Amino acid sequence: MSDLPRLPLTVIGGYLGAGKTTLLNRLLAEDHGQRVMVMVNDFGAINIDADLIEKAEGDTISLTNGCVCCTMGNDLFMALGDALDRRPRPDHLVVEASGIADPAKIAMAARAEPEMAYGGIAVVVDAVNWPALADDPQIGAQMQGQAAVADMLLVSKATDGLPAGLEARLAALSPAPVVDLATVDAVAPLLLGGITPGAAQAPRRAHPGYVGWAHDGTEVLDRAALEALVAAAPEGVYRIKGKVLGPEGAHELHVVGRTVDIKPTTAARTTLVAIGLDGRVTQGDIADWWRDAVG
Amino acid sequence: MSSITVFKARNIITMDRNRPQATHVAVREGRILAVGGVDCADQWGAVSHDDSLADTVLMPGFVEGHCHMAETVFWEWAYAGYHDRTDPDGRLWRGKTDIETVIADLRAHLATLPDDAPLIAWGFDPIFLEAERLNRSHLDAVSDTRPVVVLYSSGHLMCVNSPALAAVGYERHSNIEGVMRGSDGEPNGELQEMAAMFPVMRRMGMDTRTRSHRPDHVRAFGRICQRVGVTTATDLFALLTDETAQTLSATTAEPGYPVRVVPAVSTIHSSPEEVRAQIADLARLNHDNLRIGPVKLMTDGSIQGFSARVKWPGYVGGQPNGIWNMAPDEIFATCELMQAAGIQMHIHTNGDEASELVLDALERAARKHPWPGARHVLQHAQMMGPALFARAAEMGVCVNLFANHIWYFGDQHAALTIGEDRAARMDACRAALDAGVHMAIHSDAPVTPMSPLFTAWCAVNRQTMSGRTLGAAQCISVEEALRAITLGAAHTLKMDDEVGSIETGKRADFAVLGDDPTLVDPATLHHVPVLGTMTGGYLNLL
Ligand SMILES: [Zn+2]
Numbered sequence: 001m002s003d004l005p006r007l008p009l010t011v012i013g014g015y016l017g018a019g020k021t022t023l024l025n026r027l028l029a030e031d032h033g034q035r036v037m038v039m040v041n042d043f044g045a046i047n048i049d050a051d052l053i054e055k056a057e058g059d060t061i062s063l064t065n066g067c068v069c070c071t072m073g074n075d076l077f078m079a080l081g082d083a084l085d086r087r088p089r090p091d092h093l094v095v096e097a098s099g100i101a102d103p104a105k106i107a108m109a110a111r112a113e114p115e116m117a118y119g120g121i122a123v124v125v126d127a128v129n130w131p132a133l134a135d136d137p138q139i140g141a142q143m144q145g146q147a148a149v150a151d152m153l154l155v156s157k158a159t160d161g162l163p164a165g166l167e168a169r170l171a172a173l174s175p176a177p178v179v180d181l182a183t184v185d186a187v188a189p190l191l192l193g194g195i196t197p198g199a200a201q202a203p204r205r206a207h208p209g210y211v212g213w214a215h216d217g218t219e220v221l222d223r224a225a226l227e228a229l230v231a232a233a234p235e236g237v238y239r240i241k242g243k244v245l246g247p248e249g250a251h252e253l254h255v256v257g258r259t260v261d262i263k264p265t266t267a268a269r270t271t272l273v274a275i276g277l278d279g280r281v282t283q284g285d286i287a288d289w290w291r292d293a294v295g
Numbered sequence: 296m297s298s299i300t301v302f303k304a305r306n307i308i309t310m311d312r313n314r315p316q317a318t319h320v321a322v323r324e325g326r327i328l329a330v331g332g333v334d335c336a337d338q339w340g341a342v343s344h345d346d347s348l349a350d351t352v353l354m355p356g357f358v359e360g361h362c363h364m365a366e367t368v369f370w371e372w373a374y375a376g377y378h379d380r381t382d383p384d385g386r387l388w389r390g391k392t393d394i395e396t397v398i399a400d401l402r403a404h405l406a407t408l409p410d411d412a413p414l415i416a417w418g419f420d421p422i423f424l425e426a427e428r429l430n431r432s433h434l435d436a437v438s439d440t441r442p443v444v445v446l447y448s449s450g451h452l453m454c455v456n457s458p459a460l461a462a463v464g465y466e467r468h469s470n471i472e473g474v475m476r477g478s479d480g481e482p483n484g485e486l487q488e489m490a491a492m493f494p495v496m497r498r499m500g501m502d503t504r505t506r507s508h509r510p511d512h513v514r515a516f517g518r519i520c521q522r523v524g525v526t527t528a529t530d531l532f533a534l535l536t537d538e539t540a541q542t543l544s545a546t547t548a549e550p551g552y553p554v555r556v557v558p559a560v561s562t563i564h565s566s567p568e569e570v571r572a573q574i575a576d577l578a579r580l581n582h583d584n585l586r587i588g589p590v591k592l593m594t595d596g597s598i599q600g601f602s603a604r605v606k607w608p609g610y611v612g613g614q615p616n617g618i619w620n621m622a623p624d625e626i627f628a629t630c631e632l633m634q635a636a637g638i639q640m641h642i643h644t645n646g647d648e649a650s651e652l653v654l655d656a657l658e659r660a661a662r663k664h665p666w667p668g669a670r671h672v673l674q675h676a677q678m679m680g681p682a683l684f685a686r687a688a689e690m691g692v693c694v695n696l697f698a699n700h701i702w703y704f705g706d707q708h709a710a711l712t713i714g715e716d717r718a719a720r721m722d723a724c725r726a727a728l729d730a731g732v733h734m735a736i737h738s739d740a741p742v743t744p745m746s747p748l749f750t751a752w753c754a755v756n757r758q759t760m761s762g763r764t765l766g767a768a769q770c771i772s773v774e775e776a777l778r779a780i781t782l783g784a785a786h787t788l789k790m791d792d793e794v795g796s797i798e799t800g801k802r803a804d805f806a807v808l809g810d811d812p813t814l815v816d817p818a819t820l821h822h823v824p825v826l827g828t829m830t831g832g833y834l835n836l837l
Contacts, residue, residue: 016622075534077493078502100622104472108490112471113497114464138604138623138652141615223468262468 006117006252006263007084009093009110010191013103013146014124015133019156020096023124023187027094032188037083037090039076077109084115092119092192100142104149111261120239120256122191123150124181127158127166134169147173151257152190152238155180176257177238177277184209189275193239211236213274213286219294220245220270223262226253229293230260233274236281237289242272299323299342300832301335306811307353310781310796320353322803325583325831329799352811354777355796356526356804356828357747358784359737360695361641361674364530364556366519366741367512368503369417373404375445376418380744383515385522385837394433397445401437413442413459413499418741420448422707429454430477431484444499448742449600453492454484463494508539513546513556520554521835523746524806524825527785527794531641531674532591533558535577540587544580551833555584555804557788559591559641567632574638583802583831586790589639591674592629593620595649598677598712599704603646605678611714617646627656630671634660639789640671641695647678654686661690670733672787677721678713684723684730693787696722698736698753699743705759719766724754728775735784736776748812751776752821773817805829807836 014020024038076095083093093116097103103121110116123146126133134143147153153176155162162180170178179190189210221229221244233240233255240255243265250267253260274286300322307317307330314330321328321336329335336342367383374380374388375397381387391397397419405414414437421428434443434456442459446452460466465474465482473491477483486492496502506512507530520528535543535558547556560577562570570590577587595617596602601610602617609616621629630653633640644650650673657671672693673679677700679687687694700708701722709718720726727734736754738745754776757765764770771779785795794804809824827836 016624075504077489078497078504080493081497081502084497099625100619102618105488105490108472108488109493112463112465112469112474112491113494139619142618260470263464 004089004115006115007089007093008091008117008119008193008254009080009095009107010119011095011097011103011107011121012124012191013097013101013121013150014099015126015130015139015143015146016099017129018099018124018126019181020124022156023122023154023181023191024094024096026187027191030186030188032186032192034091034188034192035088036092036094036192037086039079039083039093039095076106080109080113080116084113094119094191100139102142102145102149107149111259114263117241117252117254117263118256118259118261119192119254120151120259121149122152122154123147125153125155125166125170125178127155127163129157131166131169144173147176150174150176151259152176153178154187154190158182177236177280179277184277186210190238193241193273193275209278211276211278211281211283211286213283213290215242215270215272215290217270218245220247221251221294222247223251226251226262227260230255232289232293234276234281234285234289236276237274237286238276240272240274242270243267244270244272297324299328299336299339301333301342301344302353303333303344303346303349304351304353305349307797308355308777308811308813309798310355310778311798313798317797320797320803320805322829322832325803325833327797327799327801327803330797348807351826352808353797354524354806354808354812355781356794356830357524357780357806358735358788358790358795359520359525359528359740359745359747359780360672360735360784360787361531361697361737362528362740362745363532364507364512364516364558365503366507366745367515368506369741370515372415372417372446373401374418375401375416376448377420378744380418381522383518383522385518394427394429397429398433398436401434401443401445405438405441405443411441413444414438415444415446415499415501417446418448419445419454421452428485431456431460431482434484442495442499444495444501451488451600453486453495455486455495456484459495459499460484462498505534505536505539508533508535508543510542510546513543514549514552516556517553519740519745521828522825522837523748524808524828525554525745525747526804526806526828526830527555527557527788527790528745529641529788530556530558532561532593534561535573535587537577540577540580544582544585547584548582551830551835552584553828553830553833553835555586555790555794555830557586557589557790559589560587562590562592562629562633567629571632571636571638586788589641589788590633592626592640592642594626594642594644594653595619595646598645599707601712603678604648604652605646605713606648606651610712612711616648619649623652623656626653627659630656631660631663634666634669634671635664637666639669641674641787642671643674645675645677647680647683650676650679650683654683654690654692657690657692658686667691670787670789672735674737675739678717679727680720680723681726681730684727684732688731693733693735694727695735695737695784695787696724696727696754697739698722698724698750699738701757701765702753702759703743705757705765706761706763709759709765720769721766722754723766723769724771724775724779725769728771733783733786734779735787736779737784746821747780748823748825749821751780751812752817754779755817755820773813773820776820777812803829803832807834
């Protein structure tokens with residue numbers, strides 16, 4: 001196994017024109033302090049702001065293309081390998097999936113690959129056009145499929161709050177949290193997690209609009225106990241990551257939405273961070289969950 | 296004045312109606328100077344006679360309109376398929392009809408590898424093996440100390456042994472989609488889809504992305520073609536970088552290189568605008584044996600994978616309709632952009648819904664940017680019927696039908712995918728020709744082995760693996776099938792002015808055969824021996 005930290009992979013899905021590139025540009029413009037590598041797999045949308053790339057000095061940002069199309073199309077996956085082999089290794093890899101792609105097929109690679117960590121599937125849902133796309137006889141099933149596999153549904157182009165009909169429809173497809181992109185003032189916590197695990201941080205609000213929680217302790221949990229504990233996390237928590245001591249070696253934990261990625265690691269202490277959306281969960285809820293769970 | 300060589304043959308099948316048969320062909324400067332009898336070139340000056348091919352039958356070099364150079368990468372590995380298959384060097388790999396043979400052959404192959412190299416095999420097809428599914432204990436019997444990886448022919452699955460599982464850390468707790476488990480809860484070695492397969496591929500050196508354009512692979516591709524009489528072949532989803540395009544150009548320019556390669560650049564790897572610019576740039580590398588120019592679009596999936604987009608009534612098992620690899624909007628936009636740019640498109644459409652939608656897109660593009668000579672080609676087009684063929688003919692759109700599917704997958708299509716009626720009229724060569732469509736037929740190698748005479752046999756006989764005739768009404772004549780693998784395919788590549796027939800002015804590209812395909816029993820057309828090829832006047836006998 002490599003000594004380097006695992007590379008978290010976040011996949012951004014959503015149809016052409018839904019706002020995936022806008023979201024990426026927003027991410028790159030934010031002051032999140034991470035070296036983010038971006039892979040764009042949607043040729044409809046390669047107009048990443050050159051200015052942003054300039055501005056984000058020190059960040060490793062490169063645009064490559066891949067494909068997840070057919071039996072011959074393993075290029076995108078091999079490009080993930082290129083990202084892993086890059087030195088210095090980026091802190092986070094973000095893949096913009098093509099408009100029609102199933103983002104889960106890409107994201108699953110992060111759970112399978114020992115040197116990667118699961119960073120989640122964010123599907124951008126265009127409030128104006130998505131309902132019609134979801135009913136389209138040609139691509140409706142693929143559009144609904146994207147929403148169904150999302151760990152978080154990010155609604156774009158909503159001018160006056162989330163349309164109730166849209167929210168209900170998305171809720172029927174997926175238990176993932178639905179976030180109105182117009183109401184969050186930072187997207188890095190959604191896409192990257194935004195807090196470096198292990199860094200000694202006092203519990204604090206990670207960012208306005210978000211609730212952050214951090215823990216540093218010596219709890220020892222076996223894998224089954226850890227899985228059970230994560231399954232009982234408060235609903236408004238959409239990201240948990242960190243390291244947990246175990247009876248036979250430590251676990252590295254990445255939880256995004258309902259997806260849990262646990263891989264072996266080494267650690268001296270149990271350190272965790274969690275993020276939720278303000279208004280849906282409180283720091284107290286998260287602290288209570290942890291205290292109750294570990295007894 | 297360059298020299299003139301007059302080759303004598305037992306028969307020359309020209310595909311030129313002015314002189315359908317001949318006994319002699321004169322070659323000068325790599326081109327056909329004259330066709331006819333022994334004196335055919337005498338009026339051009341002094342000739343030398345070459346009777347070394349006097350016992351052979353010459354045909355125009357075959358044109359494979361849909362194959363992939365990636366086949367050569369697979370031949371770095373061991374072949375584990377059900378059917379016999381010949382590698383680029385002519386070695387016959389026996390088909391493996393049970394798991395015991397797979398294990399025994401792989402064990403023998405392992406002994407030929409360097410001590411620490413993993414064993415990688417390809418082409419395994421579980422559909423044809425009745426026994427239990429291949430699992431890791433079978434492959435542990437091949438080696439329990441070195442990684443063993445068996446790729447399935449579908450490309451969507453692999454089976455690996457315990458050392459390979461250990462290398463990627465898959466164990467009983469790995470809750471990873473695609474990492475299959477046995478009844479004991481442990482991973483059983485079967486890995487499904489790329490996400491689960493890629494960690495293995497990454498560690499076992501199985502990154503195939505641009506390997507097929509390296510010189511040794513380009514040469515191996517030439518040998519594959521030469522063995523089956525092919526002198527013009529496509530690479531129909533090429534990922535070309537500046538560097539690989541250079542090596543491809545240099546290697547195909549080597550004297551005597553036996554095949555003219557037509558790479559169709561994939562539009563999915565970058566934006567249509569970038570593709571257009573890339574083609575304009577790379578075309579400077581072109582020469583007689585390299586024809587960068589067209590593009591390839593992937594629209595839907597495959598019928599046997601239930602991912603083709605099919606019209607009502609869908610799949611017989613009630614499976615949901617297939618998936619689009621490009622959104623219909625993107626298909627329309629890309630077709631328009633390529634049409635406007637004057638770039639010919641080879642468009643993968645398996646299901647009839649995909650074929651119909653692409654015809655709609657091409658029609659719209661043609662209204663906006665009229666281009667009578669576009670000759671876009673629907674590739675596979677396996678479910679098109681008379682109405683869609685009529686539309687294609689009206690628009691000058693060509694089809695390249697997947698005739699090999701009838702033998703390899705016909706029984707499955709009738710029983711499991713689209714059902715009896717539609718299977719009986721799939722890859723409908725008769726209907727296409729009757730509608731006046733320019734038609735080619737293909738192997739899609741490495742999906743099925745490249746061999747145009749076998750492909751022609753499929754179109755003539757429509758026999759399946761079980762021995763039945765699937766849709767006799769769609770059979771075509773030997774003459775029509777031979778035309779499809781020569782002039783028909785040349786037309787789809789816009790090379791019918793240069794290759795595809797043996798007539799004065801064309802390239803001296805011949806398939807050298809041991810028997811006469813027009814005289815043998817049509818049921819044995821695929822047994823006609825191929826002795827080699829001539830390409831641009833260079834003789835490459837096996
Ligand atoms: Zn193909």
